[in-house]
Amino acid sequence: MSVVPVAAPPIAETRVVAEAKEPRRFTFGSLPLHIALILLTVIWIVPTLGLLVSSFRPGFLVNRTGWWTAFSPPFQFTLQNYSDVLQSNNLFASFLNSLTIAIPATVIPIAIAAFAAYAFAWMRFPFRNALFLLLVGLLAVPLQVTLIPVLSAFKVLQLNGSFLGIWLAHTGYGLPFAIYLLRNFFGSLPNDLFESASIDGAGPVTMFFRLVLPLSVPALASLAIFQFLWTWNDLLVALVYLGGDPAVAPMTVTVANLVGSLGQSYELLTAAAFVSMALPLVVFLAMQRYFVRGMTAGAVKG
């Protein structure tokens, strides 16, 4: 629910619109435009660049001179910060914990949302529209209103501090958006497909796995990226339900704790932050297309 594109028309439709764009107007004439645009972009990159450069500088320098001085002689760089944080600050274990949280917390909501979205789109049952309207309403509900009762229930069920608990929590919080997106996509698949499959004797399970899922790969991919980035980057849910136990803490919790304990040791903090950013950045760069498509599907066109 961190990114909530509010009302998604079918993604397929938006894709067609995006590809049918008009020829672009190139105007090379205006130099101020280029300068302003490049300046803004540089301003946007500088913070990340500073972090990256500092993570490779020796600690005694990071806290005495600005990171930009690293580009003038003597060029002093080191990998020490990375080996320090990975070994002594529980960072590698946290990396594994983050994976253990984020992968199932991505797979479970998408699968369960796909089941539900299939029913919402292609089956008839009482209260179907009312239930879907309820889900749309839940899109805006801040998860803060759920923390206290869920934590109490987790304590009774002994799910607090467990991976199963946090998978289920992320699933519950992610479902309204996931069902919403998938139902709109599934609903836009042509009716004839289902009719002819049905004539060929295919049941709902066969149609779901052989027809709906393969045709919905773009929607599933963009949803998977959202949910993965959201669960990987989540701090609040992990803080509340994992109870600060370092044995199960994900990267975000560990790095946030390091900010408290390492204070001004920015050479270590920057290295730790970069380790926590590396995987989401790779995922983002590799699948940027789907990410952007899923997002724009939400908002473009009123």
Next chain:
Amino acid sequence: MDAQRITFLVGAVVGVPVVLVLYIVVTDWLIRRLPPAQHGRVRPWLWVGPALLLVTGFLIYPGIATAWISLLTNDGKSFVGFANFGHVLADHSVLIAIRNNVLWLVFYTGLVLVFGLILAVMADRVPYEGAIKSLIFMPMAISFVAAGLIWSFMYQYQPNLAGVHQTGTLNAVWVNLLHQQPIAWVIDERVNNFALIFAAVWVWTGFSMVITSAALKGIPPELTEAARVDGATELQVFFRITVPLLAPTLTVIGTTLVIFALKAFDIIYVMTNGLYNTDVMARRMYGEMFTSQNYANSAAIAMLLLLAVVPVLIFNLRRFQFQEAIR
């Protein structure tokens, strides 16, 4: 220990999908044992069942329970009506948090929309648009914890003494290029809320830019060309044609940003933990829950958050019903 973690991870990655597929295959097999007249009645509920169960368990029931807790004493034993709300709203530090949420609401939402719009329109006119969009958008992939740390580093402060260099980028520019006294951006109460808000603006501008840009491509070029032929200046085209046509898209982005502004937590938690008058409702709610162990107050703050979201919620529902009507 790590070996154990890896084993568990691999088990989860393989096991979880197997369980999910088995659920649907087995329940459908069971349905087919029923008399055929029952199939259509039972089947949908088995497909939506898990989702309804989880949404009820994690959103609907807890929401109602929180509303109830907010009306009880902290030990949960007696009903006190809206006393907790009165108590919370009489607390000066809560009022500061509410004020800060208003600052977030106005400046975070406004700046993200404006930066997104300006960047989208500017990038639309250059051949290297794709590269610009990727770079501006990149912060969306990283966590607010990392973003908070990045900006704490940007805002670093050193006293202005001989031989002491400013290590924070912003103060280095401020002191060395603009010849001002260094500012403790995160602590100085004149600027610190804006410093935190800007960190979030930095993350989210790409979101707003990418969506605005997609909507911009949908504007028929004949419209702007016709205006230019009629002698409109570029600024007139922008304010009289482009912006009004983008308004529905900007509104939708705005609703997402408003919800985020109200729920802002991570950046404040990492950068100040709510100190120096930078607290916000979501951080305060967490503090009441864990630091003060006051569930009644915490629940009351959560309900105030929910109340603040209601207009957005109604907007979403109306918009959805409109879209279904024209579907």
